[in-house]
Amino acid sequence: MNFDRIQLNRRNLLKAAGAGLVAAGTAGCSSSVKPQENPGIIGKDGKRVLPWSNWSGNQHCQPNERLVPRNEDELLTILRNATQPIRSVGSGHSFSALVPTDQTLLSLARLRGVENVDADALEADVWAGTRLSQIGDKLWEHGLSTINMSDIDTQAFGGALATSTHGTGKELGTLSTHVKTLRIANAAGEMLECSAEQNSDLFHAAGNNLGALGIVTKARIRTDKAYYLKEHSWMMSEDEGLERAEELRDTHRHYEMYALPHSDYMLGIAIDKIDPAEIPTDQAEPSGDAYEAFRMMSNLIDYMPFARSWLVNFGAGGVEPETRYGKSHEIFGNLRDIRFNEMEYTVPAEVGPQCLREILQTIKKQNIPVIFPIEARYIKGDDVWLSPFYKRDGFAISCHNFHDKDYKKYFAAIEPIFWKYDGRPHWGKIHTLKAAEFAARYERFNDFLRVRKEMDPQGLFLNDHLRSTLGIS
């Protein structure tokens, strides 16, 4: 989620709470991480192999080998000569244990870039190691924009495709639904191409592949003509936000909500295309300290938990409406890497607001110590076999907590609510489901396993987490 969309102001909080107490409360803001001295091990080639940790720091491993192929041929040679399991890593934005391995960790970071742009056909090739944030500028040079984008855009493109990464929009699917063709290397070191017409089973499995089918190296994506966006955000009451969710979804290209736990407020964010001629020349500069304000509030509440609701309501009540304009990728993207841990489930669109209401009520009722906003987004259904949006329009509810605060009790309290509403977890975020539960949620689960076995009979691309979630011994 993008904190910079909330014009919460630290100055107001300081006035509310008193600078002395706030200063005490924020003293622990730095890091709870104790740096490991000289991390890493010496690999079989005599070189230092660094440990790996994901973006938020809740997943760790010490691989015995790290490989970074420079081209597809080098990748295929690695696969043909592999003697131990290989896990592929993107930018480490998954909170579930998709990546950890004590054997080979492979990065496609050097297979990056956007090429073969066809402005007439509205298509382009994107290498798997490309950061999502690198795609927009390059397409813009050719008069194109991505059809949609996630609000955090620091993920690697290959990782985004592996886990059905999405933005928001009633008529807009995940990034995988923009893919026209894919190139994927199997465990035998053979390069395969697939599309909805060619190797279609592989294509429908690969749109949410978990890195379990092979190594996706490149995809040809559909794009849109370059466009500008207007983003308008405003605070409303929680009741109004929940009651108007469907109406606002239907009237904007993109619509999402940030619900503020323990408050009576909800932020609405509507994004629409705009003619650049209508963009005002004197745009207000954002205050840019929403994250720090929340961080401060969270630390303050640790010292005076009895004031939680009052403080959150005080902060939220001072948030003014804001409008931003810009090129598509400038509005979609998130500038700052703000770390948190996250659970996200997608429930059927029609019960989304009801599910969100129950979560907010549960947080209040159980007095769960969290103030991190809950993000809720509408996403169009698709035909990707393991996509949380498979054959149904979805309402994705994302619950977070700061990366250095406990999230387990919070997530344990709300996960059963998602189950009650037939929720499907985001594969790259925190969940507790195992293979039998996934099989019950996905009618093509066994077809995915069949394709996986064809691509990788010996389990070269599996780790413990994947064996558990896919039910492979």
Place this chain on the structure above:
Amino acid sequence: MIKKLSTGLLLMIACSANATDEYSKELYDIYCTACHAVAASGAPQAFTSEWDERLDKGMTTLVNHAINGIGNMPPMGTCAECSAEDLEDIIRYMAQEQ
């Protein structure tokens, strides 16, 4: 003659101390700018004197911080392709005042 040679040698040393290869600059652009080029992030800003005190801690410490993550900085700055040497090169690059 000796004076000219000495001056030339000093210039060479000065240049090599500041030279950064294109790959390190590319890594910086991809992985570091989101925070180290945005003052609101709270991260030490590239090409400013904010690195002076940090460099006093020693390069090993700074590289270890980058590997482990520190504060809001994610481990390795999410650079899965970076070696410890790459991280050191990037730190030296960012620590240059421009």
